[in-house]
Amino acid sequence: MLSKDVTVKDxxxxxxxxxxxxxxxxxxxxxxxxxxxxxxxEFPFKSISYRPxxxxxxxxxxxxxxxxxxxxxxxxxxxxxxxTNPGNYRIFEWHKITDTCLITFNESYLKEYVHADIYDSxxxxxxxxxxxxxxxxxxxxxxxxxxxxxHEQYLTDSPYKNQVIGSLMVTLLLKIKEYFFxxxxxxxxxxxxxxxxxxxxxxxxxxxxxxxxxxVDKQLRVQDYADMQYLHVNYLSNVISSKTGKSISTWIxxxxxxxxxxxxxxxxxxxxxxxxxxxxxxxxxFSGYFxxxxxxxxxxxxxxxxR
Numbered sequence: 001m002l003s004k005d006v007t008v009k010d011x012x013x014x015x016x017x018x019x020x021x022x023x024x025x026x027x028x029x030x031x032x033x034x035x036x037x038x039x040x041x042e043f044p045f046k047s048i049s050y051r052p053x054x055x056x057x058x059x060x061x062x063x064x065x066x067x068x069x070x071x072x073x074x075x076x077x078x079x080x081x082x083x084t085n086p087g088n089y090r091i092f093e094w095h096k097i098t099d100t101c102l103i104t105f106n107e108s109y110l111k112e113y114v115h116a117d118i119y120d121s122x123x124x125x126x127x128x129x130x131x132x133x134x135x136x137x138x139x140x141x142x143x144x145x146x147x148x149x150x151h152e153q154y155l156t157d158s159p160y161k162n163q164v165i166g167s168l169m170v171t172l173l174l175k176i177k178e179y180f181f182x183x184x185x186x187x188x189x190x191x192x193x194x195x196x197x198x199x200x201x202x203x204x205x206x207x208x209x210x211x212x213x214x215x216v217d218k219q220l221r222v223q224d225y226a227d228m229q230y231l232h233v234n235y236l237s238n239v240i241s242s243k244t245g246k247s248i249s250t251w252i253x254x255x256x257x258x259x260x261x262x263x264x265x266x267x268x269x270x271x272x273x274x275x276x277x278x279x280x281x282x283x284x285x286f287s288g289y290f291x292x293x294x295x296x297x298x299x300x301x302x303x304x305x306x307r
Contacts, residue, residue, distance in 0.1 A: 006050045007245055011104045015039070018048055029162055030054075030109035033147065033154050036063070036100040045094045051087065051245045054106045055125065057176075058082035059147055061140065062098035067091075067132070079140045080132045081176070085125060087197075087244035101147050105169075108258045113166030114173070116262055119205050122173050124181040126198050133180050143179075146172045196229060196236065197243045203228050204251060208259050212277050219256070219279040222248045257293045260286075264302045271298050 008014040010027035024034035044065075058067075058081065065076040068091040069084060076082075076094075084090065086107075110118045110125075119126060135143065150168045153161055203225055210216045225248060226233040240248050256278055263274045275286030291297050296304065 006048060007053060008050055009053045014050060030106040033103045033151050036102055037097045040094050040097050043095055047092045049089060049091050051089050053086050054104050056084050057103045059101040059143060063100040064096045065094040074132050080134050082132045108261055111258050111262045113162045114169050122177060126201050135179060139179055142175060193239050193243055196239050199229055200225055200240060204255055208255050211279055212259055217279060253293060260290055264298055265305060
């Protein structure tokens with residue numbers, strides 16, 4: 001088994017590391033959906049200990065096993081739903097799978113196809129460890145219809161596939177919010193370190209919203225995020241790194257690229273205007289930064305997106 005320092009950017013990479021079939025997995029869009037009974041054939045199965053860089057929903061109609069997130073372990077049983085967000089260590093064990101669906105997605109996908117201000121409507125996406133929820137038969141049937149339809153769309157070759165899936169994901173997230181998270185505020189959940197992480201994520205989101213809207217014109221520094229919580233910069237950096245597996249600068253870079261991808265969908269905006277909106281003084285600096293993080297120039301990404 002590999003050490004728990006293993007960080008995977010998507011489900012394709014995780015399955016590849018574990019030697020599992022990749023037939024059902026295409027992470028090119030930042031979104032996957034598949035039925036686990038098509039991947040896991042021999043039991044018991046225990047995963048490596050890993051840290052994912054993506055969100056996931058696990059819809060268990062009929063399966064048994066165990067899921068471990070950091071120091072917490074939960075038994076897997078029928079009609080339960082698991083939600084996990086990027087950053088936590090985890091291990092899963094399967095003893096039997098009859099009917100289980102897994103959806104994974106990254107933040108860029110949420111921003112591009114679901115909603116640009118996703119965390120306003122669905123603040124529960126910021127939480128770190130959510131205990132599994134068992135649904136009534138009626139509730140699970142409603143959720144099941146939605147993920148079945150999403151899976152059908154995922155298998156099509158429609159040029160509007162991701163836009164359709166994005167709309168369906170809004171409905172799915174609303175039903176999950178209705179069943180699990182009414183009046184939920186993740187900022188006040190968990191221990192002090194958890195609250196620091198959630199507050200940092202919220203501050204990061206709010207700052208980039210102000211940046212894109214033109215209310216501010218410079219990106220915040222790591223020191224600025226520490227000052228916002230009245231913390232020493234080294235303490236904040238250690239908490240964020242230890243709890244999420246990513247440095248603050250990596251979080252900022254990821255947010256910058258996510259917002260850049262969203263802005264590049266607006267063909268009325270020039271590359272220079274987008275660079276200015278994101279706090280870059282020169283378009284060439286933005287283009288170099290974008291290519292370093294995506295392997296594509298902004299113009300190449302825009303062309304690829306609209307092809």
